[in-house]
Amino acid sequence: xxxxxxxxxxxxxxxxxxxxxxxxxxxxxxxxxxxxxxxxxxxxxxxxxxxxxxxxxxxxxxxxxxxxxxxxxxxxxxxxxxxxxxxxxxxxxxxxxxxxxxxxxxxxxxxxxxxxxxxxxxxxxxxxxxxxxxxxxxxxxxxxxxxxxxxxxxxxxxxxxxxxxxxxxxxxxxxxxxxxxxxxxxxxxxxxxxxxxxxxxxxxxxxxxxxxxxxxxxxxxxxxxxxxxxxxxxxxxxxxxxxxxxxxxxxxxxxxxxxxxxxxxxxxxxxxxxxxxxxxxxxxxxxxxxxxxxxxxxxxxxxxxxxxxxxxxxxxxxxxxxxxxxxxxxxxxxxxxxxxxxxxxxxxxxxxxxxxxxxxxxxxxxxxxxxxxxxxxxxxxxxxxxxxxxxxxxxxxxxxxxxxxxxxxxxxxxxxxxxxxxxxxxxxxxxxxxxxxxxxxxxxxxxxxxxxxxxxxxxxxxxxxxxxxxxxxxxxxxxxxxxxxxxxxxxxxxxxxxxxxxxxxxxxxxxxxxxxxxxxxxxxxxxxxxxxxxxxxxxxxxxxxxxxxxxxxxxxxxxxxxxxxxxxxxxxxxxxxxxxxxxxxxxxxxxxxxxxxxxxxxxxxxxxxxxxxxxxxxxxxxxxxxxxxxxxxxxxxxxxxxxxxxxxxxxxxxxxxxxxxxxxxxxxxxxxxxxxxxxxxxxxxxxxxxxxxxxxxxxxxxxxxxxxxxxxxxxxxxxxxxxxxxxxxxxx
Amino acid sequence: xxxxxxxxxxxxxxxxxxxxxxxxxxxxxxxxxxxxxxxxxxxxxxxxxxxxxxxxxxxxxxxxxxxxxxxxxxxxxxxxxxxxxxxxxxxxxxxxxxxxxxxxxxxxxxxxxxxxxxxxxxxxxxxxxxxxxxxxxxxxxxxxxxxxxxxxxxxxxxxxxxxxxxxxxxxxxxxxxxxxxxxx
Numbered sequence: 001x002x003x004x005x006x007x008x009x010x011x012x013x014x015x016x017x018x019x020x021x022x023x024x025x026x027x028x029x030x031x032x033x034x035x036x037x038x039x040x041x042x043x044x045x046x047x048x049x050x051x052x053x054x055x056x057x058x059x060x061x062x063x064x065x066x067x068x069x070x071x072x073x074x075x076x077x078x079x080x081x082x083x084x085x086x087x088x089x090x091x092x093x094x095x096x097x098x099x100x101x102x103x104x105x106x107x108x109x110x111x112x113x114x115x116x117x118x119x120x121x122x123x124x125x126x127x128x129x130x131x132x133x134x135x136x137x138x139x140x141x142x143x144x145x146x147x148x149x150x151x152x153x154x155x156x157x158x159x160x161x162x163x164x165x166x167x168x169x170x171x172x173x174x175x176x177x178x179x180x181x182x183x184x185x186x187x188x189x190x191x192x193x194x195x196x197x198x199x200x201x202x203x204x205x206x207x208x209x210x211x212x213x214x215x216x217x218x219x220x221x222x223x224x225x226x227x228x229x230x231x232x233x234x235x236x237x238x239x240x241x242x243x244x245x246x247x248x249x250x251x252x253x254x255x256x257x258x259x260x261x262x263x264x265x266x267x268x269x270x271x272x273x274x275x276x277x278x279x280x281x282x283x284x285x286x287x288x289x290x291x292x293x294x295x296x297x298x299x300x301x302x303x304x305x306x307x308x309x310x311x312x313x314x315x316x317x318x319x320x321x322x323x324x325x326x327x328x329x330x331x332x333x334x335x336x337x338x339x340x341x342x343x344x345x346x347x348x349x350x351x352x353x354x355x356x357x358x359x360x361x362x363x364x365x366x367x368x369x370x371x372x373x374x375x376x377x378x379x380x381x382x383x384x385x386x387x388x389x390x391x392x393x394x395x396x397x398x399x400x401x402x403x404x405x406x407x408x409x410x411x412x413x414x415x416x417x418x419x420x421x422x423x424x425x426x427x428x429x430x431x432x433x434x435x436x437x438x439x440x441x442x443x444x445x446x447x448x449x450x451x452x453x454x455x456x457x458x459x460x461x462x463x464x465x466x467x468x469x470x471x472x473x474x475x476x477x478x479x480x481x482x483x484x485x486x487x488x489x490x491x492x493x494x495x496x497x498x499x500x501x502x503x504x505x506x507x508x509x510x511x512x513x514x515x516x517x518x519x520x521x522x523x524x525x526x527x528x529x530x531x532x533x534x535x536x537x538x539x540x541x542x543x544x545x546x547x548x549x550x551x552x553x554x555x556x557x558x559x560x561x562x563x564x565x566x567x568x569x570x571x572x573x574x575x576x577x578x579x580x581x582x583x584x585x586x587x588x589x590x591x592x593x594x595x596x597x598x599x600x601x602x603x604x605x606x607x608x609x610x611x612x613x614x615x616x617x618x619x620x621x622x623x624x625x626x627x628x629x630x631x632x633x634x635x636x637x638x639x640x641x642x643x644x645x646x647x648x649x650x651x652x653x654x655x656x657x658x659x660x661x662x663x664x665x666x667x668x669x670x671x672x673x674x675x676x677x678x679x680x681x682x683x684x685x686x687x688x689x690x691x692x693x694x695x696x697x698x699x700x701x702x703x704x705x706x707x708x709x710x711x712x713x714x715x716x717x718x719x720x721x722x723x724x725x726x727x728x729x730x731x732x
Numbered sequence: 733x734x735x736x737x738x739x740x741x742x743x744x745x746x747x748x749x750x751x752x753x754x755x756x757x758x759x760x761x762x763x764x765x766x767x768x769x770x771x772x773x774x775x776x777x778x779x780x781x782x783x784x785x786x787x788x789x790x791x792x793x794x795x796x797x798x799x800x801x802x803x804x805x806x807x808x809x810x811x812x813x814x815x816x817x818x819x820x821x822x823x824x825x826x827x828x829x830x831x832x833x834x835x836x837x838x839x840x841x842x843x844x845x846x847x848x849x850x851x852x853x854x855x856x857x858x859x860x861x862x863x864x865x866x867x868x869x870x871x872x873x874x875x876x877x878x879x880x881x882x883x884x885x886x887x888x889x890x891x892x893x894x895x896x897x898x899x900x901x902x903x904x905x906x907x908x909x910x911x912x913x914x915x916x
Contacts, residue, residue, distance in 0.1 A: 006852070006867075006871055006899060006902065007871050009849060009852055010852075010871055010872040012849075013831075013834050013835070013849060013853070013872075014834070014835050015764065015765040015768040015769060015777070015834075015835070016768070016774050016833040016834070016835050018760070018761070018764040018774065018777070018778050018781065019774075019778065022778035022781070022782065023760050023764075023778075025782065026756070026760060026778070026781055026782035026785045026786075027753065027756055027757060027760065027785065029782055029785065029786050030752075030756045030782075030785035030786050030788065030789045031749065031752070031753060031756075031789070032789075033785075033786040033789035033790050034744070034749065034752050034789035034792070035749070037789060037790050037792075037793070038747045038749075361743060361746065361748070363743065363746075363748045363750065363751070365743075365750065365751070366750070
C-alpha cells in the first residue's frame with residue numbers, strides 16, 4: 001500500500017458522532033470518579049469536616065457505594081434506570097452500611113454479605129420492593145455474568161418511609177449505560193413493559209432540571225450512579241430542585257437551649273458583626289430553595305441591618321448599649337431583652353494601607369466570582385483618599401504580587417491591574433496570605449488602618465490547608481497590627497467555615513458578596529465599618545437576676561459563645577466592631593411568676609449553683625448587687641479594647657423594669673430586629689418559635705422605617721420567598 | 733474566557749470540579765474518535781471513551797505536565813481500549829460489526845468503493861496491536877511520529893518502522909483479498 005493512498009483514504013473516513021446519552025453519561029461517571037478521588041484525598045480536612053449535616057452522611061455513603069455498581073437486572077435496556085433506594089438515616093445505620101460496603105470494597109461481595117445488607121435495608125424501615133437490583137462486583141464482565149444468572153435482590157425502601165432523613169438524589173440522565181446492556185439488548189426488549197415507567201421518572205427528573213444550566217446539571221448528577229426511583233406516586237412528580245450543592249461548607253452547631261437562671265445565671269459571648277450568613281440565605285432563597293440550616297447564624301442575619309441606636313459622644317466609650325425589654329411574640333408570658341450597640345462614626349479617617357489578596361484560582365472562574373470581585377474592588381477604590389495605598393497579591397497555582405503598594409491617586413495603574421486579573425490554576429491561599437502580610441508590613445502606616453482584604457470562595461487547597469494552622473498564622477499577624485477582612489464569593493463550593501475562622505482570628509469581618517449591590521453595601525455604604533475598627537475583642541456578659549428571671553435563652557451567637565471566665569481574660573480573642581457597626585443581641589427570658597419551660601430540680605437548693613466547668617471568678621466591681629434590686633432583670637457588662645490597646649475597658653448597665661415597653665411603643669429598629677430574629681429562627685427550624693411567616697411580614701412592613709437603601713423591603717420579599725419555599729427541599 | 737488545558741488541569745488537580753468538567757467535556761469527542769478508530773464500532777468506542785474519562789478523573793493528580801495533556805490522554809485511551817478488549821475477550825462475547833457506522837466526509841463513493849474502503853479498515857483492524865495503534869494515531873489521526881512516540885512510549889524511530897511495517901502488512905492483506913476474490 002503506497003504511502004499517500006492510505007492516508008488519503010483514511011482522511012475521507014470519519015468517526016460517527018457519539019450519542020449524546022453516552023457523552024453525558026461518561027461525563028457524569030467521570031465527575032463521580034473525580035469527586036470520589038478528591039474526597040479520598042481531601043485537602044487537609046477530614047471527610048467529616050468537608051461537609052456537615054446530613055449531606056455529609058449522604059455523600060459519605062454515596063462514595064462508598066460508588067465503589068460498586070448497582071445495575072438493575074430486569075431493565076438493562078436503553079433505559080437501564082438504576083433503582084436502588086438508599087436509606088440513610090440514623091448514624092447507626094450509616095455505620096452499618098459503610099462498614100459493610102467498606103469490607104466489600106476490598107474483596108468480592110459474597111451473597112451472604114449482600115443478604116446482610118438487604119436485611120439491613122429491610123430492618124431499618126418499612127421495606128417496599130422498588131425494583132430488584134443486582135450488585136455488580138468486578139466491573140463489566142461480572143455484571144454480565146450476574147445479570148444473566150439469577151438476580152440477587154436487594155429490597156429498596158421507598159423514600160416516603162423516611163421523608164426526613166433521606167433525600168432522593170435523582171439524576172437527570174437516569175440511564176447508566178453499562179455495556180452489560182449491549183449484549184443483553186434482546187433480553188431487555190422482553191422487559192419493555194417496564195421501560196415506560198422508568199422513562200417517565202427519568203423524564204420528570206430531566207424536566208425538573210434547569211435546561212439552561214448544563215454545568216449545574218453535571219454537578220448534580222455527579223452521583224448519577226446511585227439513583228433513586230421510588231414507586232411512582234402522585235407526589236413523586238414534585239419538586240426536585242437542582243442546584244450546585246453539597247460542597248458549601250458550614251460549621252454545624254446546635255441552637256442555644258434554655259438555661260435555668262439558678263443553675264447558670266451568667267451568659268457570655270463575643271459580638272459578631274459579620275453579615276455573610278444573611279447574604280448566603282438571600283442567595284439560596286432567591287434561587288428558590290431553603291438554605292441549609294448550618295448556613296443560618298441568627299445574629300448575623302439580625303446584624304445585617306443598620307439600626308439607629310444611640311451613639312456616644314466622641315472621646316468616651318466607642319459605643320453605648322441600647323436596651324429594651326418587651327413581651328415576647330414567640331411565647332406568651334415571656335419577655336425579650338434587646339441589647340443593641342452602635343459604634344461611633346469616624347470623622348477623620350486614618351490613612352489606609354490596604355492589600356487586596358485576590359483568589360484567581362480556577363474555581364473563581366464564574367461571573368459571580370472574579371468579575372464581581374473586580375467590580376467590587378473598583379467601587380472600594382472610589383471611596384479611598386488619594387494618600388491611601390493599595391497593594392494587590394493574587395494567589396492561584398502560584399502566588400504573586402500583582403501590584404506593589406501604590407497610592408490610590410494612581411488609580412489608572414490600580415485599575416489596569418485589577419482588570420487584567422484572570423482565573424486559572426489551583427488555590428494556594430496559605431502562600432498568598434503570607435505574601436499579603438509581607439506587603440502590608442512593608443508599607444505599614446503607624447496608627448493607620450493596615451488591612452488585608454481577602455477575596456475568595458474560600459477554597460484553600462494548596463499551601464497551608466489546615467484550618468488551625470492558617471488560623472494560628474493569622475492570629476500572630478493580628479498582634480502586629482494588621483487586620484484581615486474576608487469577602488466571600490460564589491456558591492456551591494463556598495467554604496464558609498474557613499472564612500469565618502480567618503476573619504475571626506484576624507480581627508476582621510467576613511461578608512458574603514452575592515451581587516453588586518451587596519458589594520456596594522459592604523464596601524461603600526458601610527465601608528468605614530468594614531475598614532475602621534474602633535474597638536476590638538468586644539465581649540458581652542449578662543448576669544440574670546434569679547429574683548425576677550427563671551430562665552433565659554440567647555438568640556443566636558451559638559458560634560460565639562465564651563466561657564464565663566473568658567470575659568475578664570484579655571487574652572481571649574473576641575469580635576471587633578467597626579465605625580458605625582451595629583450589634584444586636586436578644587435574650588428571651590421567662591420572668592418569675594410565669595410557667596417555666598424547664599422544671600425546677602427536686603434535689604437542688606434554690607441557691608445559685610456554679611457550673612463545674614465555670615470556676616468561680618472574683619466579682620468585678622459592683623455586680624454583687626444587694627438583693628433589694630427586685631426590679632432588675634439582669635446586669636449587662638461589656639468589655640472591649642481600644643484598637644491599639646491590649647487592656648480591656650469595662651462598661652456596665654443594669655437591665656431593669658424601667659426598660660420595659662409595649663411592643664408597639666418600641667422603635668422601628670427594635671421591632672424590625674425582632675422580625676429578623678423570628679425569621680432566622682424559623683429558617684433554622686428553631687423549636688422555640690412557631691413558623692408564622694405572615695406575622696413576620698406584618699411586623700417587618702410596619703417597622704420598615706426610612707429604609708434608604710431598600711434592604712428592609714428586600715427582607716420582606718425574602719420572607720415571602722421563604723414562605724413559598726418552605727414546602728420545598730432543604731439546600732444540602 | 734477560554735482556558736487552556738494546562739490551567740484546567742491545574743485547577744482540576746486542586747479539586748476544582750468545574751475545571752475538570754470543562755476538561756472532559758472538551759476532549760470527550762477526541763477520546764471517542766480515537767477509540768472508534770481503534771475498535772471500529774460506536775458502542776464499544778463509547779464505552780472506551782467513558783472508561784478513559786473515569787481513568788483521567790482517577791489519575792489527574794498524577795499528571796506531571798511532562799507532555800501535553802492530550803498526549804497523556806491519548807495514552808489513557810489506547811490503554812483503556814486494550815483493557816476493554818482484554819476483558820471482553822475473556823468474556824468471549826460475540827464480535828461487534830466492524831466499521832459499519834463509518835461516515836464519509838465528502839459524498840459517499842459508489843458501493844464498490846465503499847466495500848474497498850471497508851477492506852482497508854478491516855486490514856488495519858487485523859494488524860497486531862502495536863502496529864494498529866500506530867496506524868490509528870499516525871495515519872488516521874494525523875499525529876507526528878514524535879508525538880505518537882510519546883503516546884505509545886517508544887522512540888520516534890520505532891514509530892517510523894512500525895508505520896512502514898503496517899503499510900506492508902495492509903498491502904499484503906489487501907493483495908490476498910484481491911486474489912481471493914479473483915479466484916473465489
